[in-house]
Amino acid sequence: MQIDFHHGVTYVCARLAGFEHPAASVIAYAAQYVDDAINAGTIRFDNGAMFDRISSAHKMLDYRNFQELANYQVWIPFHFLPGNGGLPAGQDPGGTFIDKLICCPNSYVAQEMVRECILRQDAAYGLYRLGITMHVYADTWAHQGFAGVNHRVNEARSLVDGDGLPDRALVNRLKGFFIGEALPLGHGAVLSNPDKPFLRWGYTNGRGEKISRDNPKDFLEAADCLCRVMRRYRSGDPDATVPGLPEPDKALIATLFQTITDNSGTMRHQQWVAAIAAGKFSFGPAGITYIAKGKGSWKHEALGTRDEVERNEIYHYDPSFLTSHWKLFHDALQAHHFYITHELLPRYGICVA
Template sequence: MQIDFHHGVTYIVARLAGFDHDEANIIAYCAQYVDDASNSGLIRFNNGALFRRMSSAHKLLDYRNFKQLASHHVWIPFHFLPGNGGLPAGQNPEGKFIQKLICYPNSYVAQEMLRECINNRDHPHGLHRLGITMHVYGDTWAHQGFAGVTHQVNEAKLILDDRGNPDLIKTEKINKYFRKNLLERMANAFMSEAFPIGHGAVLGNPDKPYLKWGYINGFNQIIKRDNAKDFLEAAEQMYKWMQRYRLGDTQADVPGLPVRDKKLIADKLENIIDKSGKKRHRVWLNSILEGEFSFGKAEVTYVAKGKGSWKYEALKTEKEKDESGEIYSYDANFLNSNWKLFHDALFSHHFYIIHVLLPKYGICIV
């Protein structure tokens, strides 16, 4: 999923679920910032204070640092949550260990992740963690069938069109992309390794809501995808879990999306067809500004870095990439800043997924 869904649709779903504008802003900002928090390490302040932040993203398709790109400590907890074959804890899917790591929509693993988030909603970073969790949860639909490790399951031997026929033009475009952007930087010997990282071999196809497409994976299985249908189901389930969060009840029987709003979301997922996620995002934000949804008009913005961003508010820096050894001016408001609370939530989420949740399903990736 891209910024149009992670930020725009998440804000809409949060408002429909009963969160007010400011709360929904926090949830939606965090859901998108998971894809933009690419710096990690120690922050040093001029008064001697220290703060350690972590990254939840690598630059998309940045093959200049192959080892960093392949880091399962980023891909697995934040983007490709293992699905255990759709089975509950204590059961194992048939086949090898990789079958446990493949992302599965609305899996038992994902639902346990959501319950943990709700059970910790009273923490200062509760809403921030909800936003992070909504990102990971939504991606279980977009990234289904792929794994956050280097493996042949992520290969795409042939791209298919919406009728299941070979899409030779798109396949060749992807091949040309990799030849241009990868082979210039790497020896030919690494080609087979670079394809099977996440869904790199099919580029952005899983993340564009309007696409109907398919591919033949590394196991020679024909996979058919209808992104608009999958993304609408993700929005529906996110709406239900956000209601449970507000109630503080992980088992609450809650309704689905309001009929009119659901129809509007479905129509936009299918018919906003610009290839640029940022351009699609602007369409969603304009719809919110014009009051097309039942919660009324609202002005929503998102700035990842620089002035107007959470990071700027916390550290007063406009830099895209932090410099080693930099000293920041400390402000007493830092401890309550959204940027700091987002990173607190990242650490909580990461620790729980890696050290508590996945081991319950027989998955060890430490």
């Protein structure tokens, strides 16, 4: 999924789940920042203090940048959560280890991830972790059928559009992308098709299976489940019986998924921001913005830097850094990564770097 869903739709779902504007803005920003937190390493301050962080994305979510993308510490915990064949812990899907790594929508793994997030909400970084969790959870719908490793299971051929006809536009775009055996990483072989809410399309995977995808249907289901999760988060009970999206809002979201058809995620995002500002949803008008880097970004507020590209510099330390959005997001990022790789996946017999 792209910024239109991870920021715009996540904000809408948070508001419809009962969060007020300030909290919903934090959740939505954190959800999108997973795709923009590209730097790792130590931040050094002029008083001798230091802060260490990890990254959750790469310099470009661009499937031509294969060497950097082949980083399982980023792809598996943040973008392609293993689905264990849709089975609960203690059961194994048929086949080999790769069958455990393939992403499945709303899998038992994903539901356990959500549960942990709800139970740990008292942490200072609780809302930020909810945003991160919502990113990963939503991606289980968009990235279903693919694995965050370089494997032939991710291969795709015989690409078709929603009418079952050859998708020649995508085939032509792919001609410039074939670099060795790199395309079987993630959903690189179909580029951003899984991330566009309006597409209906299909392909034949690396096992010769014909796959049909209905993104509007999948994205609407994802949005409804996000709303339910955030209602449970607000209640503090991961097992609470809660409704999903209110019907009028759900119908509007479904319409927007199908009628906002720009190929650019940024352009689609602008239309979601406009719909929110115009008061199209039942929570009324609201102004939301997202700035990944530079003036006005979380990073700028925390470190005082407007640089788009990091340099080896010493930052001025202010005590407010400890409670800044940027610092709390990175605390949540590390908590999420540790839980997924060291606690959750091992319960499913999955060991990843």
